[in-house]
Amino acid sequence: MQPYTKHESIAALMNRSNVDTDQIIPKQFLKKVERSGFGVHLFHDWRYNDDGSDNAEFELNKPAFKGAKILVAGDNFGCGSSREHAPWAIADYGFNTIISTSYADIFYNNCFKNGILAIIVSQAQLDALMAEIAANEGVKFTVDLENRQVTTPAGNGFTFEIDPFRQGNLLSGLDDIGLTLKHVDKIDQYEVQHKQNYPWLWA
């Protein structure tokens, strides 16, 4: 995983609630056995016309949002299926930050495993950010994960909360499994106890 560094990037606006993982990456793209190359399929059914051309009506196809690393979206983002193909597609497309009022649990966890910072804001903060983008499409926000700060040209910046463990992992780009395996002796001990307490699970 790439370490997450402070950046100034275009913020794209997706003013929709309950964006589900079936929309983020439709099921016809889940058959691949690789982890890469999902970016071209991100939001496929909204993004492309039936003939495969770009749908000009779809917000992320606006020229002003090209190259955006920050996605500002409505509440309950990423609901539905557990498919990690959703954050893979988001990251492969180029986003490394999402800002919303809430996320579905599994999707939220999946983001942090893939170098994506999912920031939670209040409804008032989200409204202000959305209004700023709508008034000035192509506007760039600055995200500073170390200091947990977002700043914007119109002064809608804020400090956000994040679990220090997740923050540390994103900043260092550390692999979760490696971290857990530092506790392998504790896992071994637990398993010995587990076999004594619940022998029928090991029969």
Place this chain on the structure above:
Amino acid sequence: MKKTMYEKIWDSHLVVDVEGQAPLIYVDRHLMHEVTSPQAFEGLKISGRKVRNPHSILATMDHCVPTKNRNLPIADLIARKQIETMAENCLENGLNLYDMKSPNNGVIHVVVPEHGFVHPGMVVVCGDSHTATHGAFGALAFGIGTSEVEHVMATQTLPQKKSKTMLVQVNGELSKYSTAKDIALAIIGKIGTAGGTGYVIEYAGDAIKALSMEGRMTLCNMAIEAGARAGLVAPDEKTYEYLNGKEFAPKSALWEQALAYWKSLPSDAGAEFDTVITLNAADIAPQVSWGTSPEQVIGVDAFVPAPESFDNEGKRKACESALAYMGLTPNMPITDIKIDYVFIGSCTNGRIEDFRSAAEVAKGTKVADGVTAIVVPGSYHVKEQAEKEGLDKIFIDAGWEWREPGCSMCLAMNGDELSKGQRCASTSNRNFEGRQGKGGRTHLVSPAMAAAAAAAGHFVDIRNL
């Protein structure tokens, strides 16, 4: 201290809890299918790690498998590769796999309980959000992403944040026309698809106790549609009776030891929940979803809502776009909605009880002109049992297609799908845009409601049949 069932399971599975790190919890059972595992095996191989506990894993093939012409090679080459990769990965790592040709094959969340692989008090994970199904046994069961699948294979643990607890109390008695599916949909209609976010739900009350194990699985299956991490039902005599004698259930002296433990699991009287929701079962009419989110659901005797009936801007907008996508007009009776397709099956409603209740309604009817109706058993064992009871014949005589098991039209990955604009009465769990095929329109219902709609060509209130 008085504890909820969730807290008891959490405490007994805590491996490491140190300052500055997410707590690590132990995983007893790991379920797998072909879609969310290949990249996890690849990751494991690249980093030179091994599956720590192969006997904790049970795998099947369900999402991409065809439901007809099963003897032929899979026509979709990318799907075929995924299926082959699953077989190779399981062989290489010594995992128990019910492949496409196995008499045990079927949808993971139908197959696992059939073999007694999940018991009360376990922590169970799978790269699939509908893992919540197994909460019906009083196990903490939840969906994970592919990175987490790799994590569990390598370490048998998972970093987890402790959830809040929600008690959903369903009092009284359900009408004989309403089912576990209707309870699940009514709860989501009440609290919304984000209502359970951050929570583990425990379902309790007389209406829940009265449900069969199959019904409890249907209910817990859709905890995820309410946004919850997991759903739980306290184990009781029905649970023990269901498990007793199953292949992976404890035997003889170990059974007695397990039973004593299981009986200690239900929430202590007076244990506190962070949130309590109460419903009256008698008020739950057969439900029909009208929109593109499972929270957009209403009783069959009601009318399609108008955007202005919602008091918040977000919900108004969501209603408008859902009605446009679904091709419905505000205030039309639900029973006026005509359908083109009917799907009975999935991990939500693909068990024997579901086919019995649908067959009871389908018996002696004919599928309406212009309607295609398919029945997809959740597993070969369900299919076999249904055939033993003559249910297949009832459906075939009524003009339905009787298929081989798989996820099929629940998410339409295997080629079974709607075409643009087609409308389906479906016993599955999600009515998202395009879920059953691009431009397809999904209405979530119970199996009996689906069977009644197939015969009439539109939704009907089964209480009036």
